[in-house]
Amino acid sequence: xxxxxxxxxxxxxxxxxxxxxxxxxxxxxxxxxxxxxxxxxxxxxxxxxxxxxxxxxxxxxxxxxxxxxxxxxxxxxxxxxxxxxxxxxxxxxxxxxxxxxxxxxxxxxxxxxxxxxxxxxxxxxxxxxxxxxxxxxxxxxxxxxxxxxxxxxxxxxxxxxxxxxxxxxxxxxxxxx
Amino acid sequence: xxxxxxxxxxxxxxxxxxxxxxxxxxxxxxxxxxxxxxxxxxxxxxxxxxxxxxxxxxxxxxxxxxxxxxxxxxxxxxxxxxxxxxxxxxxxxxxxxxxx
Numbered sequence: 001x002x003x004x005x006x007x008x009x010x011x012x013x014x015x016x017x018x019x020x021x022x023x024x025x026x027x028x029x030x031x032x033x034x035x036x037x038x039x040x041x042x043x044x045x046x047x048x049x050x051x052x053x054x055x056x057x058x059x060x061x062x063x064x065x066x067x068x069x070x071x072x073x074x075x076x077x078x079x080x081x082x083x084x085x086x087x088x089x090x091x092x093x094x095x096x097x098x099x100x101x102x103x104x105x106x107x108x109x110x111x112x113x114x115x116x117x118x119x120x121x122x123x124x125x126x127x128x129x130x131x132x133x134x135x136x137x138x139x140x141x142x143x144x145x146x147x148x149x150x151x152x153x154x155x156x157x158x159x160x161x162x163x164x165x166x167x168x169x170x171x172x173x174x175x176x177x
Numbered sequence: 178x179x180x181x182x183x184x185x186x187x188x189x190x191x192x193x194x195x196x197x198x199x200x201x202x203x204x205x206x207x208x209x210x211x212x213x214x215x216x217x218x219x220x221x222x223x224x225x226x227x228x229x230x231x232x233x234x235x236x237x238x239x240x241x242x243x244x245x246x247x248x249x250x251x252x253x254x255x256x257x258x259x260x261x262x263x264x265x266x267x268x269x270x271x272x273x274x275x276x277x
Contacts, residue, residue: 021198097197152248156255
């Protein structure tokens with residue numbers, strides 16, 4: 001990946017990530033999040049992780065974000081009016097985040113992080129190499145992940161289900177109390 | 178190839194923005210989106226280091242992180258719908274039942 005492309009994508013990712021937390025309309029936050037995810041996916045592809053990059057676009061920017069969109073529609077969320085929090089909290093939050101970024105930079109950036117650079121083998125990042133790893137070394141984790149997804153599906157249906165005989169939860173609460 | 182320092186800095190900045198979103202915003206859905214942002218920053222770090230080590234393990238871990246994120250989004254949004262149905266709010270400050 002040429003450096004100017006990285007700078008462009010990195011700036012885009014940071015700006016759209018900031019957009020997620022400063023927009024007052026949840027739909028706009030979601031759009032900014034989708035922009036961030038797409039940018040990160042392109043960075044993945046630039047780092048020779050082609051399959052994972054496309055999976056990111058399909059699974060994240062496709063499926064999970066549509067789920068968010070449906071929930072925003074379902075709850076009929078509007079633009080937040082009025083103050084969204086204390087000013088002190090915002091200041092504290094920004095300061096804490098800046099400190100965290102500095103700390104992470106010092107921990108993660110080389111030379112503190114000793115990474116032995118190795119040339120990528122042939123076929124690195126291809127579907128065959130990913131699947132080969134997934135179905136040999138990580139087979140148990142793969143099977144556990146399928147159980148996790150099943151449990152999540154059953155759990156989310158059970159959580160969002162309306163209990164029988166309670167059409168209006170407020171009326172039901174009144175009866176209960 | 179882009180220097181590792183740049184990739185890790187980008188990852189750290191996006192992660193910190195996600196943390197700031199969870200601290201600052203009071204809308205549960207936006208807090209949830211910030212968590213997705215943090216997961217993605219970690220994925221970026223995994224991919225960057227994995228490609229420099231010439232190892233596929235980072236990409237497999239990212240695959241699992243995506244799986245966990247999908248499960249987490251499904252359950253979390255189910256909880257949010259359930260809360261909204263009972264309390265008619267998505268504002269975190271309104272949910273004080275379990276506050277000490």
